[in-house]
Amino acid sequence: MDVWITECKRRATCTYCGKTIPAHTHMVVCQYWLKIDKRENGGRSFRKKMYFHIKDENGIHCWEANGIAAAERKPKPVPRGRPMIQVAPENRAIRSKILNQRSTIIQRIRNEVDGTGMGEGTDPPNFERIEHLGIMLEKLKVKIADYGGAPKNW
Ligand SMILES: [Zn+2]
Numbered sequence: 001m002d003v004w005i006t007e008c009k010r011r012a013t014c015t016y017c018g019k020t021i022p023a024h025t026h027m028v029v030c031q032y033w034l035k036i037d038k039r040e041n042g043g044r045s046f047r048k049k050m051y052f053h054i055k056d057e058n059g060i061h062c063w064e065a066n067g068i069a070a071a072e073r074k075p076k077p078v079p080r081g082r083p084m085i086q087v088a089p090e091n092r093a094i095r096s097k098i099l100n101q102r103s104t105i106i107q108r109i110r111n112e113v114d115g116t117g118m119g120e121g122t123d124p125p126n127f128e129r130i131e132h133l134g135i136m137l138e139k140l141k142v143k144i145a146d147y148g149g150a151p152k153n154w
Helices: 062-073 089-114 127-147
Strands: 002-007 026-035 045-053
Touching (some): 026 062, 089 127
Antiparallel strands (some): 002 026, 026 045
């Protein structure tokens, strides 16, 4: 966006307050290109201009007020990712040990389901073993409750 100050030759309407900017006073001009078509190439752009009082009859700096209002309308960035789980330093080692055990168990369950378990590679899933692993997983979940709690994607 280009912004400059110029003398108002005839009359203009202030974008911010909607009142007339009298001829032969200075005003702020903002020029920008409005893209109608969102396609990468092509699409039509229109040159748009906005006019603002430098200072209106009430002493309001319309361009400045408009800019501040626009900045406040802009959505605030949302922090990415999940909030960090707070774990006391003395519990961190135990917590990461539990998480490691968990991923080992999950891998073993996957192997069972895929038929690449303890057996020949094409074994049908051993549901007894899967159930046993599931119980181990639940026990770990109970255990980790004392060490920062289970992560959301447990
Ligand atoms: Zn104004």
